[in-house]
Amino acid sequence: MGPASGLLARALETAFPREDLQLCRISYDILGVIAAQDSTVEVEVVRPGRTIEMIGARMIIGGRTAIRATGWRLATADTAAVVGGTPEPMPGPDAWPGYDISGLWSGGFIDSLDFRVDPASVPGHCRAWLRTPIDVVAGEPSSDLVRMTGLIDSANGIAARRNPREWMFPNTDLTVHYFRTPRLDDGNGWIGIDATSTWGPNGIGVTSAVLHDTHGPVGRSEQILTLRPIPTCQHQEAS
Missing domain, CATH: 3.10.129.10 (Hotdog Thioesterase)
Structure with a gap:
C-alpha cells in the first residue's frame, strides 16, 4: 500500500x-x-x-x-497570524537509534526503508522517523507531499499491538489530512510518524498518527483495521 x-x-x-x-x-x-x-x-x-x-x-x-x-x-491564503493548535514537534531523527524492523516485517518495500525509532516506544504506540531512497516513479522527481504520503501507511505496522506472525490487522483504508505542506528540504527525506493503534473488543481497530517533517507537525492520518488471529496460532494454543 x-x-x-x-x-x-x-x-x-x-x-x-x-x-x-x-x-x-x-x-x-x-x-x-x-x-x-x-x-x-x-x-x-x-x-x-x-x-x-x-x-x-x-x-x-x-x-x-x-x-x-x-x-x-x-x-x-496567508493565515500565519492565526496559526495555532499544532501538536508538539518530535525530537529529530538524529536523537534516536537506527532500528531493524525485519524481525517484525519483511519484503522489498520494508527492506528499502531506513528507520529511527524512539526507544520509549511500546506495542500500540510508536514514534519513528523513516525514509527511502527510492523514487515514487523511477527517474522522475516527486513533490515532498507525494514522497511523504508514500510512507504514511507504515503507521499501522510500526504501532502494532501484537506480533504480525500471530495476528492479522490489515487496514482497509487510509485517510491523510495535511494542515501544512510537507517540506523535506533537509535533503535526507525523513518523515516522522507518532502512531497509536487502538484495538476494540469486536474485531475492529484504528491506527491514528500525527505526521511530521523535520520542521514540525504537518498533519494526521487514520486507518481502520480488521483484527483476527492467524489460524495456525489458534491451533497451537488449542494444543
Whole structure:
C-alpha cells in the first residue's frame, strides 16, 4: 500500500493541475489485494470548483480496481497570524537509534526503508522517523507531499499491538489530512510518524498518527483495521 498510495497521490496532485489550489486531504479505500503486477491509474475531476475541488483516482490491476482514492484541493491564503493548535514537534531523527524492523516485517518495500525509532516506544504506540531512497516513479522527481504520503501507511505496522506472525490487522483504508505542506528540504527525506493503534473488543481497530517533517507537525492520518488471529496460532494454543 505504501508505494501505491504514493503513486496515486502523485496522480491526484499532477493531473488537471491547479496552482491556486493545494491537495490537503487524500482518502484511500483498499478494495482488494494490491498485486505486484502492471497497473493502470485513471484520474478524473469529481467536483470542480473555483476554491474547492475534488479529484478522484483509481489503480486498476488485472482488470479490477484495487485502490480507489479521492483528494480535496483547497484554495490557500496567508493565515500565519492565526496559526495555532499544532501538536508538539518530535525530537529529530538524529536523537534516536537506527532500528531493524525485519524481525517484525519483511519484503522489498520494508527492506528499502531506513528507520529511527524512539526507544520509549511500546506495542500500540510508536514514534519513528523513516525514509527511502527510492523514487515514487523511477527517474522522475516527486513533490515532498507525494514522497511523504508514500510512507504514511507504515503507521499501522510500526504501532502494532501484537506480533504480525500471530495476528492479522490489515487496514482497509487510509485517510491523510495535511494542515501544512510537507517540506523535506533537509535533503535526507525523513518523515516522522507518532502512531497509536487502538484495538476494540469486536474485531475492529484504528491506527491514528500525527505526521511530521523535520520542521514540525504537518498533519494526521487514520486507518481502520480488521483484527483476527492467524489460524495456525489458534491451533497451537488449542494444543
